[in-house]
Amino acid sequence: xxxxxxxxxxxxxxxxxxxxxxxxxxxxxxxxxxxxxxxxxxxxxxxxxxxxxxxxxxxxxxxxxxxxxxxxxxxxxxxxxxxxxxxxxxxxxxxxxxxxxxxx
Numbered sequence: 001x002x003x004x005x006x007x008x009x010x011x012x013x014x015x016x017x018x019x020x021x022x023x024x025x026x027x028x029x030x031x032x033x034x035x036x037x038x039x040x041x042x043x044x045x046x047x048x049x050x051x052x053x054x055x056x057x058x059x060x061x062x063x064x065x066x067x068x069x070x071x072x073x074x075x076x077x078x079x080x081x082x083x084x085x086x087x088x089x090x091x092x093x094x095x096x097x098x099x100x101x102x103x104x
Contacts, residue, residue, distance in 0.1 A: 001073045003039060003101045004080035006087070008068040011094030026088040031070075037083055040071035067094065071101075 014020040031041055045068050048061045068089075074080040077100060084096050 001075055002080075004072045004074055004077070005097075005099050005101055006042075006070040006072060006080075006084050007066050007097040007099065008070075008087075008089050009064045009066060009095045009097065011067060011089040012092040014092075023088060023092070026091075030087055033086070034072065034083060037072050037074060038070070039073050042068055042070035044068045064095075 014023045
């Protein structure tokens with residue numbers, strides 16, 4: 001089985017403590033539903049900088065910066081997409097980039 005990186009982009013922050021608790025519960029339920037496919041629950045990603053090919057550094061991650069990641073194991077890209085489609089970030093306006101990792 002291959003490993004897949006789910007890279008989260010965007011998504012809104014819940015405003016009230018009750019909304020935040022509901023979002024955290026939804027993330028917990030999603031991760032629990034992944035079972036053995038979940039290899040690393042990941043983390044949120046904060047401020048970033050980009051090192052360009054010419055060695056210069058620019059603030060931020062571009063037009064659509066990453067806001068978090070998770071690592072999964074799945075039989076195929078389609079299977080990884082199916083596991084990702086119920087992630088709560090999608091309900092808050094975010095998106096998920098799903099990419100197969102390649103062992104070197």
